[in-house]
Amino acid sequence: MESVSDGVESIDLQILSLLSQRFGLAAEAGGATAASDDQRKMQLSLIRRRAFELGIPVALVTDFWDRLMDASEAIQAQRSNRAIND
Numbered sequence: 001m002e003s004v005s006d007g008v009e010s011i012d013l014q015i016l017s018l019l020s021q022r023f024g025l026a027a028e029a030g031g032a033t034a035a036s037d038d039q040r041k042m043q044l045s046l047i048r049r050r051a052f053e054l055g056i057p058v059a060l061v062t063d064f065w066d067r068l069m070d071a072s073e074a075i076q077a078q079r080s081n082r083a084i085n086d
Helices: 001-032 039-054 058-085
Strands: none
Touching: 001 058, 039 058
16 A cells, blocks of 8 residues: 555655646746637647546546646736836
8 A cells, every 4th residue: 555655645746846847937938828718718628628538537627727727827927027027
């Protein structure tokens, strides 16, 4: 059972690392990559389809991705506002 727990912990750390990288890219991009409503809907549709194909909870993944995109946009806006004020 310990190896399963270690495996889950390892994956969790990888997820955190990937989120850190994603938010870092969002910060670098500033407001340059904000998605339109249509683009966002298309991205979420692709994510839902992929989650379904992978057999993971579609609603959970969709909610997570929607929040992830909100957070990325907030980081981009924050970076853009700093650039304007500097």
